[in-house]
Amino acid sequence: MYPHMNVDSSVNYWLAAGAPSSKVVLGIATYGRTWKLDSDSEISGVPPLHANEAGEAGPYTKTEGILSYPEICAKLINPNHQKGMRPHLRKVTDPSKRFGTYAFRLPDDSGEGGLWVSYEDPDTVGQKAQYAKSKALGGVSIVDLSMDDFRGLCTGDKYPILRAAKYRL
Template sequence: NSKEVSQELEYRDQLTTLIQKLSINLRERKGIMALNILPLVDSQKYYDVAEIIDYVDFVTISAFDFYNPSRNPKEADFMSPTKPLQNNNDRLPLTSIKELYKDWHSQNVPRHKIVVGIAAFGRAWKMSKKSNNNGKPPVKHTDGPAAGGPQTNMPGLLSWPEICEKLKHDSKLTRVTDTKAKSGIYAFRPADSRGNFGIWISYEDPISVAAKVEYIRNHNLGGIGLFDISLDDMHGQCNGEKFPILRTIQFRLSRDLS
């Protein structure tokens, strides 16, 4: 209704004023003003982009967590596609790197100011007996978040080293790659006859991250933010290499484009 719209505009104006004042204050101290955009936030509804973009050095778009088991307990899907997924009525708009950066760029945000947030983790759902056993997303009839890992201990969230350990040691866990570097990778195990032990995981690994970095470089975007470094393999427990996702980003960004 009109009252809600008026309140939304008021909040947006207040945020605009805050960003402008912070930016002026930071620039007096030779600081940098960066804006982090959470997943599934409507840029045109919550931000007056034309009024803030000259005050912002970078806009980091969180290109992950479009689907997660807390918000979408009954349906598992790719959490961080690079390109738009096959269109159907069940999938949300603006749920890929390509769609997000184009949304901001269409509002006259320069490419060099757009930073893409990439995850160092995966999202895990419990598959039920009713879930499609081939694991192809979107997977219906999931049963909320899967159990957390031994390190993160957060239901529905697994760090990259926790996922790597599962891939190496969990029986009957099938990994599905993304040869076109479009949607992302996932691994799954259907539930048994009693409805137990089913799991479906959408995640990033060094190979999928490398493909994302190439996409970001090829489109001349401003950079990459890792969310977050504590969920990378900081101890090298997977294959002996410490911080493999961070290293992949650094290596791919530093390569000569020619």
């Protein structure tokens, strides 16, 4: 779809332009970008999808189109949640590593709209940190540390995004 809109392409651009690898820092977000899905979205949830506006604001971020990592975790389907309860999202891990981790909920007749969120989880963060190390980059930058899970609500570990980057560098 957009072959040059990814981390590898961006890093290679700067390196080919003469930037020393030690001066290139890879940014890793602790928040997800969200979009409201419309009725034309495919049932699979696989991109590309039809979205008509920014997704709902989270209780902490209070900004449409952005959810912090803990806000995303709270919306994911897991065994501790009762089945059928909304507004849970179905997480999709991408073995091709083309789309990264994302989660979605299709629109339905219940009045709860569809939602798609693209975000980093500890696995993808670890992969990006390992990538930065393999390219001898200057490091990684965690953007925005306050949106990491500083209470340990998602996995029981505090700061899972920061930890995943730290342990792979």
